[in-house]
Amino acid sequence: PKDEEETWDEELQELVQTLPKERNWINADHLYFYQGFWCPSGALKAVISFQKHFQAHDTDIIVISFPKCGTTWLKALTFSVVNRNQFAREENPLFRSGPHQLIRFFEYDLYLENPSPDLENSSLYPPRLFSTHVPYPSLPPSMKDSNSKIVYICRNPMDMFISLWFFTDKLRVENSEPLSLDEAFELFCHGTFGCGPFFDHVLGYWKASQENPNKILFLQYENLKEDIISQLKKLAMFLGFPFSEEEEKHGVVEEIAETCSFANLKELAVNKNGVHTFGFPHNTLFRKAEVGDWSNYFTPAMVERLEKLIQENFDKSGLTF
């Protein structure tokens, strides 16, 4: 008799036959158009396992983002806010572990090798912290129905695109042709890249956060860059771990901002040397961390085209960059 794993693999093979398929920007993997988004082939099985099996707890906190929008930063901040009373400042686990090791991805990590990992009896004490890049409509039902909380981060699409272009180039297999900026831009505008289309992803969480502001906190990278202290307070309040007056007086908020800063994280040995479960070296996650770096690369025609897309997609939403 077939075991569960074999049956499941066959079902997956059948499903894959029916899905639109595209070449990914890099390497040998593909993208499958699954439930309205382009899922990297290497993560599809894990996405479906996560959807089938994950049972949310009311106390769970899920960090969600579109890739290259500040995921690493938000993980560091969320981890530090929630666990700040578990360790002395200089013993923050962030000094020894990458943000992606402390808040693990469902589809690029936890469900990658094991279709049904035991997340109940692991060493994860409440609140459990997880993360995903899966779009809102594809989240498992229990995550929507429970009182678990979601923090979402997005970013100006122009900076996000430039960040992605550099990131994928760093992951390029040796001797393969680089993807030109023009080619990448064309694919970006069509939405055919990992987790794309960008606009659908952002709008899905934006609308959900407006309908349910106690469940989903919608953050923007640019606001964090502009005023990390007030954004950190907002994050802590939302998560149910507000800073006390005493903590504010003692500079706890500033300390967390400093520990999670680009300058600090980028220089840590763990972030210079480690490799993520999904195969990318940690150091590829730290590049420039600037707002407006796109202006060094975009031609006027690119600006015009993307501004038009931004307007078409976000105009009625009330979301601005």
Ligand code: A3P
């Ligand atoms: P740039 O490529 O523009 O530098 P993600 O974590 O979602 O993959 O996003 C990566 C982007 O966030 C990169 O942007 C990276 O440099 C920036 N980044 C990483 N850590 C950061 C931090 N602690 N503070 C601010 N930005 C950070």
